[in-house]
Amino acid sequence: MRSRRESVISHLILVIGAVIAVYPALYILVLSLSEPSGRPSALGVPRSFTLDNFAKAWTDGGFEAALMSSAFVAICVVLVTVTLSVLAGYALAWLRVPFGGAILGVLLIGLVLPYEGIIVPLQAMIEDFGLVNTSWALILPQIGLSVSLGIFWMSTYFRGLPRSLPEAASIDGATRLQTLTRVLLPAALPAVMALALIVFLYTWNDFLLALVLVPDNPDVQTAPLSLSFFAGNRKMADSGATAAAAVLVALPLVAMYLVLQRSFINGLLNGALKE
Amino acid sequence: MTALSTSPGTRRTPRGPRRTAPRLHRRWDWVGLLYILPALVFFSVFVLYPLCQSVWLSLWEWDGVTAATWVGPQNYIDVLTEPDSRKALINSFVFIVFYAVLPAAIGLMFTGIMARIRIHGLTFFRTALFVPQILSGVVVAVAWRYMYAIDGPLNALLGQVGLGWLATAWLGEFGTALPAVGSIGTWVMFGLCMVLFLAGAQRIPAELYEAARIDGAGPIREFFTVTLPGLRREISFALVLTTTYALRNFDVVWNTTQGGPGDTTIMPSVIIYKAAFNTRDYGTAATLSVLLAALVLVVTGLVLFLFRDKEPRR
Numbered sequence: 001m002r003s004r005r006e007s008v009i010s011h012l013i014l015v016i017g018a019v020i021a022v023y024p025a026l027y028i029l030v031l032s033l034s035e036p037s038g039r040p041s042a043l044g045v046p047r048s049f050t051l052d053n054f055a056k057a058w059t060d061g062g063f064e065a066a067l068m069s070s071a072f073v074a075i076c077v078v079l080v081t082v083t084l085s086v087l088a089g090y091a092l093a094w095l096r097v098p099f100g101g102a103i104l105g106v107l108l109i110g111l112v113l114p115y116e117g118i119i120v121p122l123q124a125m126i127e128d129f130g131l132v133n134t135s136w137a138l139i140l141p142q143i144g145l146s147v148s149l150g151i152f153w154m155s156t157y158f159r160g161l162p163r164s165l166p167e168a169a170s171i172d173g174a175t176r177l178q179t180l181t182r183v184l185l186p187a188a189l190p191a192v193m194a195l196a197l198i199v200f201l202y203t204w205n206d207f208l209l210a211l212v213l214v215p216d217n218p219d220v221q222t223a224p225l226s227l228s229f230f231a232g233n234r235k236m237a238d239s240g241a242t243a244a245a246a247v248l249v250a251l252p253l254v255a256m257y258l259v260l261q262r263s264f265i266n267g268l269l270n271g272a273l274k275e
Numbered sequence: 276m277t278a279l280s281t282s283p284g285t286r287r288t289p290r291g292p293r294r295t296a297p298r299l300h301r302r303w304d305w306v307g308l309l310y311i312l313p314a315l316v317f318f319s320v321f322v323l324y325p326l327c328q329s330v331w332l333s334l335w336e337w338d339g340v341t342a343a344t345w346v347g348p349q350n351y352i353d354v355l356t357e358p359d360s361r362k363a364l365i366n367s368f369v370f371i372v373f374y375a376v377l378p379a380a381i382g383l384m385f386t387g388i389m390a391r392i393r394i395h396g397l398t399f400f401r402t403a404l405f406v407p408q409i410l411s412g413v414v415v416a417v418a419w420r421y422m423y424a425i426d427g428p429l430n431a432l433l434g435q436v437g438l439g440w441l442a443t444a445w446l447g448e449f450g451t452a453l454p455a456v457g458s459i460g461t462w463v464m465f466g467l468c469m470v471l472f473l474a475g476a477q478r479i480p481a482e483l484y485e486a487a488r489i490d491g492a493g494p495i496r497e498f499f500t501v502t503l504p505g506l507r508r509e510i511s512f513a514l515v516l517t518t519t520y521a522l523r524n525f526d527v528v529w530n531t532t533q534g535g536p537g538d539t540t541i542m543p544s545v546i547i548y549k550a551a552f553n554t555r556d557y558g559t560a561a562t563l564s565v566l567l568a569a570l571v572l573v574v575t576g577l578v579l580f581l582f583r584d585k586e587p588r589r
Contacts, residue, residue, distance in 0.1 A: 006388065021465075084314035114523030120547070144322045207413050254409060
């Protein structure tokens with residue numbers, strides 16, 4: 001039967017694809033849990049088990065400070081970006097704001113602009129502000145780089161809500177802010193959550209800004225930067241500890257992803273598709 | 276242009292022919308600007324202003340210490356003629372193939388096979404295929420350094436299937452480094468493309484497939500007449516995402532090869548970093564920054580234009 005064969009082939013392809021997508025991550029997980037003498041076999045089967053590598057990475061690589069610093073930066077960026085994006089997205093979607101179209105047009109640049117395009121003057125500016133090697137050196141630019149995505153995200157979502165919602169509120173005499181916080185925001189909560197997750201993901205995973213803006217202060221270095229230094233210094237000499245460090249950096253996000261995977265995937269895929 | 280405005284239909288929005296959003300008030304709402312202002316301040320200070328400065332800096336030769344010299348377009352001429360920056364720009368296009376074209380082609384090919392199948396366990400496959408998207412570029416780079424290591428799984432796998440003579444230090448050899456780093460990008464992006472296209476294909480009405488089959492279309496014609504046009508928006512979104520990622524790639528390249536061996540995997544982002552923060556050649560760094568930003572904007576615009584909706588929406 002043609003369709004039965006197609007079904008088997010399709011599922012086979014999906015299984016192979018899934019294995020390829022997950023294998024490198026699983027391999028470093030197994031490597032991080034293996035004793036130096038008992039490396040996993042080439043195909044990833046564990047031969048031994050230990051947590052020593054994590055202890056070594058934790059103390060030698062300063063990952064306690066790095067993970068705390070990453071979490072602080074990401075949470076600050078998420079809170080501010082989401083708040084500002086909700087306000088601006090609401091105004092651009094529902095209020096007759098002058099120059100609204102032009103503002104959206106300019107923000108469009110921010111959606112695709114690579115950090116590399118601004119990193120040189122940005123570094124000079126942060127240095128002028130005296131903020132190099134502080135958490136603010138990452139938080140402030142990350143907000144600026146995230147709000148364009150956030151505003152498009154929220155205004156698209158607000159636009160999709162039924163008109164009757166804010167109209168009913170305005171008949172009841174609610175101010176703009178009341179309409180937003182009491183009527184529209186509760187209805188947009190899933191979109192706000194998804195936006196928060198994605199901004200968290202991008203901020204947590206950033207490498208270039210951290211490398212340029214907080215290069216010399218171990219206390220505020222973010223987790224990916226610490227991992228890069230840790231892996232670079234050791235030159236693969238202690239692969240177990242390096243792998244453990246990589247697992248430490250990835251773990252918070254992977255845990256969030258496994259719990260909230262639907263929001264993550266829908267967020268990464270659908271939000272921009274609606275445009 | 277205050278007070279009463281013209282009818283909303285005559286206002287142009289930057290996003291094509293779509294209708295403007297429903298509005299609550301007839302008059303311009305100046306207070307509404309206050310809602311946008313805070314976000315706009317962050318965006319202007321930390322994105323727009325540095326972007327303009329990049330353009331301005333690119334017209335000077337400056338080492339950050341002595342007085343800058345006005346050189347006009349000379350930096351651009353230098354960047355386009357010097358071998359290493361030319362190599363970096365060429366590599367960018369190679370990366371577009373590995374990061375964007377290949378994943379999209381893989382995604383489309385498999386979606387074509389699976390378009391009419393009821394997939395069991397789709398949630399599980401989605402979750403697994405999406406894992407590379409969640410990992411930081413640094414984690415990806417570290418993981419693939421082990422994958423490609425001389426005693427790593429890739430070479431072991433080749434040995435198992437009798438191709439052991441192919442084994443090499445993939446990231447360290449002149450001939451293999453660029454495709455090896457590029458393939459990392461294919462790995463990061465193929466799952467995203469598959470999930471995106473599969474989801475899109477599920478939304479194509481079944482009648483279209485039936486109609487095609489009644490017309491006697493085989494699987495290949497069906498793919499080109501039904502599946503491919505039905506996925507236009509998904510393809511366009513995937514290509515924007517993947518080409519942007521390919522062009523701005525820094526973390527994966529920096530943490531695997533740093534542009535080496537030699538200049539085989541050099542990228543504009545690597546030159547920008549080295550010029551600005553190692554050799555203090557701000558003019559060159561800014562020039563490449565501007566070219567890179569322009570390239571991203573042009574490629575994005577091109578993709579959006581080529582895959583635009585030809586018929587009016589809704």
